[in-house]
Amino acid sequence: DTAVSQTPKYLVTQMGNDKSIKCEQNLGHDTMYWYKQDSKKFLKIMFSYNNKELIINETVPNRFSPKSPDKAHLNLHINSLELGDSAVYFCASSQDRASAQETQYFGPGTRLLVL
């Protein structure tokens, strides 16, 4: 039943490691997003994909690489993890990017802690 799901929910890892977070949506949406929420709850977009095509790529270190195998999945791979990468990462999806007024549905978040 879950519309937007993410795995894992919690991720604790050492600095320098490489990790992936997975996201899946079963809403039939065309557009998916990754957001980062810091310790002050500030929420900022990182990437957006529409039908497997990258359409938004904010100023994010190239250690972060999104991958969309199909339009229902958008995974986030992070290389050489740093302490500052500790945050909650949210996946979201919306029907279409073409309209400015599409509701985005968020997943439950992945809490990443880098030690």
Place this chain on the structure above:
Amino acid sequence: GESVGLHLPTLSVQEGDNSIINCAYSNSASDYFIWYKQESGKGPQFIIDIRSNMDKRQGQRVTVLLNKTVKHLSLQIAATQPGDSAVYFCAEVEGANGNNRLAFGKGNQVVVIP
């Protein structure tokens, strides 16, 4: 009353009272605004939206007011319930069609006192 906590502005409200959460946005060209609610341990959840050609929009127990002159949004929650305890975010849509993105404001924590 309203106070600034360690991280977020916090509004403490008695159950049954009305809550008002304010938000200032930055881009005068933004034409669509959304309020999201984020409960502890969960992702943001859509509450209500408003387009720039409107001043007011009502939903179930919630009302959003838009003042474009001063670039201000507010969310009013009527008869606040314990389940309304959450962090509330306003967001504006930026960018041209095809490259739209949500720009979130700072969150406001609402604590409902039973």
